[in-house]
Each structure stands twice: as C-alpha cells, then as structure tokens.
Amino acid sequence: MPEPVANEAGARAAGAGPVLSRADVAPGSDGSRTPLLDVRNLRKHYPIKRGLLSRTVGHVRAVDDVSFQVHDGEILSLVGESGCGKTTTAKCVLRAVDPTSGEVLFRLPDGQVVDMAKLREPELQPLRSQMQLVFQDPFGSLNPRMNLLDIIGEPLLVHGVTDRRKRMDRVAELLTLVGLRPEYMHRYPHAFSGGQRQRVVIARALALEPRLVVADEAVSALDVSVQAQILNLLLDLQRRLDLSYLFVAHDLSIVKHISHRVAVMYVGKVVELAPTEELFHRPKHPYTSALMQAVPVPDPDKRAALRGLTGEVANPANPPSGCYFHPRCKFATDVCRAETPALREVAPGHQVACHRAEELTLPGIDDLEKVA
Amino acid sequence: MVFVTQPTPTTPRPAPQAGPARGRSETPVLSVRGLKTHFKLDEGVVRAVDGVSFDLYPGEVVGIVGESGCGKSITMKSILRLLQPPGRIVDGEIVYRRPEPSGDSRKRHKPFEADLAKLPPQGRRMREVRGGDIALIPQEPMASFSPLHTIGDQIVEAIRLHEPMPASRAREVAIEKLREVGMPSPEQRFSAYSWQLSGGLRQRAIIAMALACNPSVLIADEPTTAIDVTTQAQVLELIKRLQAEHGSSILFITHDLGVIAQMADHVVVMYLGKVMEQGPVSGIFHRPRHPYTRALLKSIPSLHSEPRVALPTIAGSIPHPLHRPTGCAFHPRCPDFMPGKCDVRTPALHSPDGGPPVACFLHHDVAEEGVNRA
Numbered sequence: 001m002p003e004p005v006a007n008e009a010g011a012r013a014a015g016a017g018p019v020l021s022r023a024d025v026a027p028g029s030d031g032s033r034t035p036l037l038d039v040r041n042l043r044k045h046y047p048i049k050r051g052l053l054s055r056t057v058g059h060v061r062a063v064d065d066v067s068f069q070v071h072d073g074e075i076l077s078l079v080g081e082s083g084c085g086k087t088t089t090a091k092c093v094l095r096a097v098d099p100t101s102g103e104v105l106f107r108l109p110d111g112q113v114v115d116m117a118k119l120r121e122p123e124l125q126p127l128r129s130q131m132q133l134v135f136q137d138p139f140g141s142l143n144p145r146m147n148l149l150d151i152i153g154e155p156l157l158v159h160g161v162t163d164r165r166k167r168m169d170r171v172a173e174l175l176t177l178v179g180l181r182p183e184y185m186h187r188y189p190h191a192f193s194g195g196q197r198q199r200v201v202i203a204r205a206l207a208l209e210p211r212l213v214v215a216d217e218a219v220s221a222l223d224v225s226v227q228a229q230i231l232n233l234l235l236d237l238q239r240r241l242d243l244s245y246l247f248v249a250h251d252l253s254i255v256k257h258i259s260h261r262v263a264v265m266y267v268g269k270v271v272e273l274a275p276t277e278e279l280f281h282r283p284k285h286p287y288t289s290a291l292m293q294a295v296p297v298p299d300p301d302k303r304a305a306l307r308g309l310t311g312e313v314a315n316p317a318n319p320p321s322g323c324y325f326h327p328r329c330k331f332a333t334d335v336c337r338a339e340t341p342a343l344r345e346v347a348p349g350h351q352v353a354c355h356r357a358e359e360l361t362l363p364g365i366d367d368l369e370k371v372a
Numbered sequence: 373m374v375f376v377t378q379p380t381p382t383t384p385r386p387a388p389q390a391g392p393a394r395g396r397s398e399t400p401v402l403s404v405r406g407l408k409t410h411f412k413l414d415e416g417v418v419r420a421v422d423g424v425s426f427d428l429y430p431g432e433v434v435g436i437v438g439e440s441g442c443g444k445s446i447t448m449k450s451i452l453r454l455l456q457p458p459g460r461i462v463d464g465e466i467v468y469r470r471p472e473p474s475g476d477s478r479k480r481h482k483p484f485e486a487d488l489a490k491l492p493p494q495g496r497r498m499r500e501v502r503g504g505d506i507a508l509i510p511q512e513p514m515a516s517f518s519p520l521h522t523i524g525d526q527i528v529e530a531i532r533l534h535e536p537m538p539a540s541r542a543r544e545v546a547i548e549k550l551r552e553v554g555m556p557s558p559e560q561r562f563s564a565y566s567w568q569l570s571g572g573l574r575q576r577a578i579i580a581m582a583l584a585c586n587p588s589v590l591i592a593d594e595p596t597t598a599i600d601v602t603t604q605a606q607v608l609e610l611i612k613r614l615q616a617e618h619g620s621s622i623l624f625i626t627h628d629l630g631v632i633a634q635m636a637d638h639v640v641v642m643y644l645g646k647v648m649e650q651g652p653v654s655g656i657f658h659r660p661r662h663p664y665t666r667a668l669l670k671s672i673p674s675l676h677s678e679p680r681v682a683l684p685t686i687a688g689s690i691p692h693p694l695h696r697p698t699g700c701a702f703h704p705r706c707p708d709f710m711p712g713k714c715d716v717r718t719p720a721l722h723s724p725d726g727g728p729p730v731a732c733f734l735h736h737d738v739a740e741e742g743v744n745r746a
Binding site for chain 1 (some may be wrong): 438439570571572573600601602603604605606607608609617627628629630631632633634636653654657658667668669671672673674675676677679682683684685686687690692705
C-alpha cells in the first residue's frame with residue numbers, strides 16, 4: 001500500500017470538525033477501545049405532506065432511535081426485511097441523507113472523534129474518504145461511458161491525486177487487489193460480468209483507503225456461483241487491510257457467514273443485537289427466531305413446514321402501539337401492546353428489545369436442524 | 373466412441389415419498405424432448421435453450437435450477453409459446469397431455485395430446501392451453517397486474533376467456549379463488565388495485581389468477597424472488613398446500629437451492645442452455661454427480677457452515693452467451709476438466725448405470741452427435 005491519502009485528508013478535516021473527545025492512547029493499542037463508529041439514537045423521519053399548503057400530516061419513521069457500534073476490524077451486519085430501515089441507517093452513517101437527530105461518532109486516524117451527523121458539507125468532504133460504499137447492483141453503479149481507470153480513479157482525483165500517472169499506478173494496484181488484471185483499466189464496464197463489475201465497485205470503494213466500508217446488499221444481485229467469490233474477496237480484504245464493514249443484507253445465511261455481530265432491525269428499530277453465534281444459537285427476540293425459521297434450508301431431508309409470519313410488516317408512518325412487532329408475535333401479552341420495550345442487555349454483548357426476553361426460550365438454528 | 377441420435381429420454385422415476393396421487397407409472401403430463409430455442413441476432417446465434425429434455429408427471433413438482441443465462445426462463449416461455457422474436461423454437465417437442473377432467477373440475481374439455489412446439493402460438497388450441505391448462509405464476513406480481521383494473525376484474529377476465537359463464541358467476545369463482553389462497557376479506561379485495569396490496573398479498577392474488585381455470589400444470593417462475601423471507605415462507609407453504617389439494621403438477625423455476633430443496637420432487641440442473649444433470653431431489657443434494665452441481669452446492673453459505681472461512685468457489689464467471697465454450701459448456705470452470713475431451717466433445721445427458729442422467733464425461737463416454745466432433 002502506498003502512503004495513505006486518507007490519513008492526510010483525515011488530518012485536514014480534524015482541524016475543521018467539532019472535536020468531541022480525543023483518545024489519549026495511540027491508535028492500535030488501547031485506542032481500539034474507542035469504537036470506530038458509534039451511532040447513538042439515530043433517527044430519520046420523513047415528513048408526509050398533504051394538501052395545497054403541503055402541511056406535514058405525519059412522519060414515516062424510517063429509522064427510529066437506532067444505536068450500535070462498529071469496532072476496528074469488525075463486520076457488523078444490519079439485517080431485516082424490506083422497509084425495516086437498514087439501508088436508510090447506512091445512508092445516514094455515510095451522510096448520504098441527513099439524519100433527523102442522533103449522533104454518528106466516527107474516530108479519525110489520530111484518535112479524534114467527530115460527529116458526522118453534525119458536520120456541514122465542506123467539513124464533511126475531506127472525511128468522506130474514510131467511509132466508502134459498495135452498492136448492490138453492479139450494473140447500475142458503474143457509468144457505462146467511463147473506463148475502469150476513470151471509474152476507479154475518480155475518487156482519487158476528487159481527493160487531490162491530479163497526476164494521471166500516479167492514478168494509473170494506483171488503479172493498477174487496486175485492480176490487482178480485487179483480483180482483476182491491471183490491463184483491464186482501459187476497458188469499459190460492458191465488457192465485464194456481474195461478478196467482475198462488483199470487483200470494480202469494490203476497487204473504487206477501496207481507492208481512498210477507507211477504514212469503514214458500508215456494503216449495501218453487496219452480493220444479493222449476483223449469481224450463486226459468483227456470490228461466494230465476492231464474499232471471499234470481502235473477507236480477504238477485511239483481514240488484509242484491517243477494514244471494518246457495516247454489512248447491510250437480508251440473507252441470513254450470508255449474514256451468519258460474514259459477520260462478527262448482527263443487528264436485527266424491524267420497522268426502524270434495532271430489536272436484537274448480539275455476537276453472530278450467540279444470536280443464531282440463542283435468539284432472544286421472537287422476530288429474530290421467526291426470521292431463522294423462514295429460511296429454506298438447502299437440504300431435502302430437512303423439509304420442515306416453513307414457518308412464515310402471519311400478517312404484514314407494520315407501517316412506519318402509523319406503527320402499532322407498544323412493541324411494533326406485537327401484532328405478529330405469538331408471545332404478545334398486554335404489556336407488549338401497551339409499552340414499547342427498550343433495547344437492553346440480557347447477556348454480555350447481547351441486547352434485545354423484548355419484554356419477555358428472559359422468560360422465553362426461542363428456537364435458534366440448532367432447533368432448525370432437528371426438524372426432519 | 374458412442375453417439376446417440378436422440379436426446380436421451382429421462383429414466384422412469386421411483387415414486388416420491390409423499391402424496392397419494394403421485395404415480396410414476398402414469399404418463400407424464402408434460403414431456404419436453406430435445407428442446408432448442410435459439411435467438412438469431414446480428415452478432416450471432418444465441419442458443420438460449422440447447423437440447424433440454426425432462427418430464428413432468430401428474431402431481432409432481434419438478435424444479436429447474438440454474439444461474440442467470442442458463443435458459444430456465446426461456447424454457448418456460450417456450451412451453452407457453454410466449455417467445456418474442458428473434459427467439460424461435462428450432463427443434464424439439466413439448467408434448468402436453470391433458471388428463472381426464474377430475475370430479476371437482478368445472479372443465480368439460482376433452483382430454484387430448486399435442487406437441488405445443490408445433491402449434492401456432494396465436495392459434496385457438498394454444499390460447500386454450502395457455503392459462504387454461506398450463507398457467508404461470510410470474511416473478512414480478514407488480515408488473516403482471518394492470519394498475520388500471522381491479523385484481524378481481526382481471527381474474528374474472530381470465531376465467532371468462534377460458535370458460536364462458538355469466539359475469540356474476542365468474543365473480544363468485546374469483547372470490548372463491550382469492551379465499552383459497554388465503555386473501556383476507558376476499559370480497560373487498562376483489563375491488564382492490566394491485567398497487568394497494570402488499571407484496572405478499574399481491575403474490576397471493578397472482579396465484580389465485582393462475583389457479584382460476586384449474587390448470588393441470590403450474591409454471592412458477594421465481595415466484596418468491598422479489599419478496600421477503602417471512603413472506604416467501606408463507607407463499608411457499610401456500611403453493612405446497614394448493615398442490616396437495618389439487619394434485620396439480622408444478623414446474624418450479626428458481627436459482628435458490630434452498631427453495632428447490634424444500635419444494636421439488638425432481639430437480640433439473642441447467643447451465644448455459646443445457647441440462648447438466650437431473651434426478652430425484654435427494655440424489656441431487658446428497659449425491660450430486662456433475663461437477664457443476666457439486667461446486668454450486670458447496671459455494672452457498674449455510675446457516676450451519678463455519679463462519680468467515682473462505683467458501684469453495686467456482687472459478688471464473690458464466691460465459692457470454694455468444695462466446696459459448698466448445699465441448700462441455702462448463703469445462704473452462706470445471707475442476708475436473710479433461711483436456712482434449714471436455715473441450716472437444718459435448719457430453720450427452722445419459723444415464724451410465726440406469727441411474728439419473730448426467731451430462732459429464734466423468735460418468736460415461738457418450739457424446740452428442742455432430743456437435744464439435746473431434
């Protein structure tokens with residue numbers, strides 16, 4: 001890796017941004033105790049406007065009081081069904097959309113912590129190199145009129161690498177890193193398959209040496225045989241470059257495979273957050289358990305009645321009272337209908353938002369296996 | 373060296389475990405033989421479906437599994453004769469045998485047997501079969517309903533197209549079908565527009581429409597790809613239940629191996645327009661014979677696999693349809709590639725030992741005649 005462009009940019013920004021705290025210890029040793037990303041009480045509400053005067057008649061609570069942390073070298077997955085707010089959360093973290101309230105605390109390479117949610121655009125711009133995005137659809141996210149050199153080189157150009165020669169060297173290096181031949185840099189996206197295009201998207205995301213990569217359904221548009229290649233590449237890059245991922249996905253098998261920790265979202269809220277093994281073996285929220293029960297197991301001998309959930313996902317503009325999940329939950333009681341459960345820790349590192357988390361024993365993937 | 377002139381017929385299958393109505397001794401309701409559907413383009417000929425054979429028996433679920441470009445959807449369109457030019461069936465048979473009407477059927481049509489590939493696509497017979505005998509559950513329910521008409525009116529239209537009956541009677545049938553697929557308050561939903569329904573309900577409505585004329589064959593083309601996992605579970609359970617109740621035969625097209633394992637009795641694995649292997653579902657998943665099937669099964673992460681270890685992958689990517697490899701289409705990505713053999717001759721779909729047929733030289737030495745002959 002050449003001299004990181006990112007550190008330079010980070011240092012520039014550090015002076016500008018509102019500095020909240022400074023980790024006293026050198027990064028790398030004890031500094032890793034401060035999380036790389038600390039999202040606190042994040043909210044994103046979209047107003048619903050009606051009538052001639054466009055009065056606001058309500059809000060779609062796309063993201064509603066979400067908190068989580070991503071540590072150095074960690075892969076945290078956000079999982080949930082469509083409309084649960086996982087993508088909006090990721091976009092708020094990247095400041096692709098402006099959050100309504102809450103904090104997005106990000107630790108810079110020198111140990112300073114800035115609140116990305118509060119920064120104004122000019123202050124934000126130099127920090128953007130630190131967080132990059134891998135999109136879902138590699139056919140929609142690459143400009144067909146630009147060759148790979150321009151596509152992967154563009155972030156470098158934006159962040160001040162004006163020397164074309166230098167850009168070419170870096171692009172060649174990046175292409176090699178993601179398993180493509182450097183000669184390809186003069187070709188256009190149409191010449192590549194879906195898997196190769198996704199490699200290009202990853203190369204572009206890594207061009208500025210980010211420390212956090214947000215992968216939004218990065219493998220879900222790919223064919224099965226190619227999916228494994230890209231998952232392997234993402235895991236390999238994570239280890240080699242010590243990256244952190246915020247991995248947004250809906251496929252539980254993939255989430256289980258790739259993540260260190262998993263946050264399950266439902267109607268804009270995190271309902272359960274736990275280390276991967278803990279979550280899959282000992283789920284504490286009925287929704288998490290229901291999600292696992294609904295995954296079709298690729299084994300014809302383990303044909304079980306696929307247990308879906310009854311009813312529909314709640315409307316985030318008009319959510320039900322109490323726990324948002326209660327109309328679909330078979331364990332719901334009066335307290336569930338009346339009070340919204342808070343996310344609380346029930347075991348070390350295992351947070352859950354369910355009134356009955358302690359008393360319920362819910363089936364995890366081990367129980368899935370038993371069903372023959 | 374042995375050459376076979378005819379595409380190898382599929383072997384008779386032992387009766388699957390469950391279901392009383394599933395006799396393998398019966399004649400298949402749908403037999404596809406050596407189907408070839410090609411697209412003649414300026415750049416060359418895309419052989420989207422290139423010699424596909426399989427049988428669908430009464431009361432059976434046959435799963436067609438494959439990745440993009442394998443020809444699974446073109447096979448579906450060929451069967452229903454919905455191909456758009458320049459797509460054309462250049463060879464092969466699609467024999468449909470309409471069974472005797474069962475007791476509960478409203479249909480008074482006589483049984484018949486016809487090669488759908490030979491019928492004019494716009495002709496009376498084909499229009500009768502399409503929707504009446506063979507119905508489709510499409511992938512995108514949003515795109516399949518007209519947003520300008522209520523779902524009820526669209527189902528009524530489908531019913532009256534195939535069976536002349538008064539509108540009031542058709543309305544009753546439509547409501548009954550909506551109830552059958554678990555649509556809550558079907559009388560009200562009859563007057564709903566597709567965009568007023570959630571994804572799961574929309575998929576139920578489209579299934580009601582597919583079932584409206586009591587078809588004997590249902591083709592489900594990736595019916596749950598566009599919906600969430602908990603809704604997918606509901607829809608799959610619904611299809612299972614309806615299949616058990618009606619004893620209809622289902623051709624289930626998907627790329628999702630988990631769904632195939634849960635739904636199919638018999639599996640056809642396709643790659644680049646050809647059948648790589650086919651057989652009973654347990655054999656395909658527990659004793660896969662083709663290197664492609666083996667690699668595909670290994671490459672999917674499961675809920676029980678070791679986390680964060682490198683998954684076994686299939687090298688390379690799916691070739692461009694215009695740059696089809698010579699010989700076996702899978703040879704450039706195959707771990708067991710035998711130079712001078714796999715890249716020269718195309719293996720035929722052949723059962724070496726009376727077992728399920730497989731198109732691979734690891735198992736036999738039977739090549740397709742005339743293709744890339746050495």
